[in-house]
Amino acid sequence: MRYVSTRGEAPAQRFSKILLEGLAPDGGLYVPEEFPRISLAELRSKDYRELAKSILACFMDDIPSLPGIVERTYTKENFQSEEITPLRTLEPGFHILGLSNGPTLAFKDLALQLLGGLFESELQRQDTSLNILGATSGDTGSAAEYAMRGRKNISVFMLSPHGRMSAFQRAQMYALQEANIHNLAVEGTFDDCQDLVKQVNADAPFKERYRIGAVNSINWARIAAQVVYYFKGYFSATADNDQEVSFAVPSGNFGNIYAGYVARCMGLPIRRLILATNENDVLEEFFRSGRYRPRGGAQATSSPSMDISRASNLERYVFELLERDGAALKRLFQKEEFELLVSRQGFAAGRSTHADRIATIRAVHGRYGVTIDPHTADGVKVGLEHREPGVPLVCLETAQPAKFAETIREALGRDPARPAGFEDLERRPQRFEVLPPDAGAVKRIIARCAG
């Protein structure tokens, strides 16, 4: 399997080459030269680890250590159950796929725990080191840091918007004491953080000298890891391989739902991918009308991990809409905004507000006795609006309610249950450095602390 850039001006590469890079040298995102087709009949009976090995082998065919990494990653110890992503049926045809049982209680653990193993193995094989530079609106940062903490030859520099994450999210990241973890709190928004990452990466000599790598959702290994649970969720929700299923996906950077699109390209019978946004509804507008209008900054909401105004992975999907014309894609993304009048078949979209979120958390708790987090609530709200008779609806649970106590209190009048091991989280000592939204400041810290 080789990977090509969405901007069409970078040479095709094998997986082991793109694993440790972020953007392609032409500024595009890597995608597989073609999507592998896969036999559902052979996969249905497999457990999570076997399923992951089969699917990931298509994308990572030059990583000999892959089976061992998968075995060590998707364990009961790491994800609380042998199922890894258990399906909960609220009523016949309406399910929640539990993706948030990993060490940081958000779905990003499913990809990042694997990435940690892949990075360590490849860096060792290539006898080199890496400085990971990332931006987070909350969950990516902690999931990346937990995946990389204490690993050899890896340092993490994680930019987060100062004062815009929940106390729980902040504590999860800032309380890590490992010397290879560096928390940089930027006086700005998540978009500012993402821009800083882009600016540092645009300085090619700096990037090469300090071996800058990425873990944000543009990394193809993360997309590939996420493809696995669409298959698992499909098999759990159906009795045979003819049944179509729709997935509702709380979306921000378009990484999670794009993995669902890839699963469908590989042959999984997904009827609709139902995209849910919060008040930051750039993606909802795009899927409804074809107009893509990223606005200035993202608005802070009570589903903060979706507070994104420019979704980096959308470029991968637009690449397919343009029938893989890299030059046309480049022209499009150089504009402030654009309109694409081609069919966005197989997608539905909707938005959810704070009031919707609260009402949905309340309704699901009242009707089914299940507490869902604010992001999952956005997905459930929009998913139910697009539910069709005879088509099972699988809503992806992207985080545990314990991470967002304030909103749960507002909805249910009490605190969410705390999973074991998290009782004293906010009281642990925190390590972080505040800095202005300035690429020079970020570079100086990397130069000082790089591994």
Ligand SMILES: *Cc1c(COP(=O)(O)O)cnc(C)c1O
């Ligand atoms: C990251 C995240 C999302 C958004 O996922 P994308 O892949 O960026 O679209 C939704 N919910 C939670 C809890 C998240 O952490």
